[in-house]
Amino acid sequence: MKIVEVKLPDHSYNVEIETGILNCTGQLVSSVWQQRKIALISDSNVAPLYQQQVADSLEAVGFTVHNYQFPAGEASKSLTVLADLTRDMAADGFNRDDGVVALGGGVTGDLAGFVAASYMRGISLIQIPTSLLAQVDSSVGGKTAVDLDTTKNIIGAFHQPDLVIIDPNTLQTLYRRDLVEGYGEIVKESALTDGQLWDLVKKIQSPEDIIENAEELSELSIQYKADVVMADEKEGGLRQVLNFGHTIGHAVEALADGDLRHGEAVSIGMVAISRIFEEKGLTQAGVTDKLIDRLDAVGLPLTSPLLDDDAVFDKIKNDKKNRNGHLNLIYLHQIGGPAIKSIPSDEIRDFLNIKTLQR
Template identity: 55%
Template sequence: MEEVTVTLPTKTYQIKIANGLLNTIGTEVAALWQPRKIAVISDRQVAPLCADQVLTSLKAAGFEPHLYLVEAGEASKSLGVASSLYDELVGDGFTRTDGVIALGGGVVGDLAGFVASTYMRGLAFIQIPTSLLAQVDSSVGGKTAVDLPSGKNLVGTFYQPDLVAVDPTTLKTLSQRYLVEGYAEILKMAAIDKPEFWQIIEKIDQPAAIMTYASELIKASVTFKAKVVIADEQEGGLRQILNFGHTMGHAIELLAAGALAHGEAISIGMVQLTKLFEAYQLSPVGLTQQLTTALQKVGLPTESDLIGSQAFYENMRHDKKNRHGKLNLVYLKAIGEPVIYPVQLNELETFFSGQAIITK
């Protein structure tokens, strides 16, 4: 078993990575929690594939698990769905001494974490991410959120789990599209981490190679993200580098209205933002092509005609990462050298049209 420790001022927890971990999850949870009720929150696509394993293991370890299902997809990350889950927890007599486990992808993790952090002012929480995207990104770092009609993740909390349990065998249940989607976040972290991580990326020449190197990619990703979270738990400074490609990506994803998966939108965002900063001579010539080649090897998109519309700019203006009238964009001086570049919100159109006067 691989383990990565996340040490924060108020909490320390483990990210554990091992094939077959779902079958022994009860033992892992029992090492942390006393017997209690556990709300296992999952979705209707994931639960038929692995919920029985988790429930059986939890029961064998002396817990009382209750399975709660939501519809698969981003629409479940809403205050309405959260409210329905609160009602179910109340109906089943959950108290502050009980716990919540998220079993699923990023949507379930964000939603379950939000419910855990707010129900009765906080229940113990564990993440069991089942998608590659969740295993390498959203399950690590303590961000929870639901969406509003005006944007993604606009209502949320920072709430660290007691454990993140990653079982790479769950990736076998993913379609190629959603396996590849998660790889976009891995590539993002490799691009902003030290060059040794990028050397793993250079081994990935087709979608099947993602599975071949899954454990290595997951370990490198969570090790890097844990390091950043430890340095900046609540995104006051360094953690903003993890938003490389995300400001544009979130705006594109919202406009696509479900036609683009999160990782697909981030792939486009990374390439198009790098292309822009390359044109401004802040990123080196050839970096855009380097990213494009790596992403296209696994079939990820790198272009979108949604960029540049008025709605695109409005979505960016409503991005939750805006601070003091500025949007902090992240570009690369080179692989492993991310830089935060602030742009005034009232100058977005000028900047993205390539007409801005750049301070180097």
């Protein structure tokens, strides 16, 4: 078993990674939680595959499990679904000594995580991510949230889990597109850190290679993110580098209205921001081509017609990370050399240059 330790000032936990580990869920959870009532929350895609298996494992060691399910998709990251789940848990008598287990992809982790963060002002949480995107990104770090209208993750809280359980076997049931979009975040983290993870990413030539190297890709990606989170839990400084590709990516994702996956939008965002900064001489020549090579190898999108839409700048300007009238753009000096450039919000359009984005 591969274990990544996340040690924070007020809360520490392990990320445990092993093929087939889902069958040991009950034993693993009982190592960090005393017997209690568990809200096992999953979506309509994942629940038929794994919810009963996990519930049986938990009940075998004495936990009382209530299975909850919501419709799959980003649209469920809403105040309406949050209220529905909270109402159901209250009706089933959940109290502050009980816990939530989030079983599923990024939407489940964000939504169920925020249920745990807000129910009775916060109850215990365990994450069991089943998608590659959730395994290497959203399940670690404590970010939980729901969307409001077209603004992603605008209502949320930092709520660290007590344990993260990752079984690479769950990737076998993903559609290829879902697998590949998660790899976009791995490429992002490899470009930020260089070293062993970038070396491994350079060997990936197909979606099949992702599956074959899933354990090591997850371990190295999560270790990098854990190191960043441990240095900056609440995103006051260093943790902002994890937003590489996200400022433009989130704008394009919002305009796509569900037609682009998060990892696909981040791929487009990384290429766009790197091309812009490379032309300005702030990113080393050739970095964009290196990113394109790694993203294109598995079929991730490199650009989008939505970059032609003037509304993309309104989305960028109103990004939730806008602070005091400035937006921090994350870019690379070189592979393994992230940097932050603060730009006044009213200068974003001129700085990014729509002609560059339209390529």
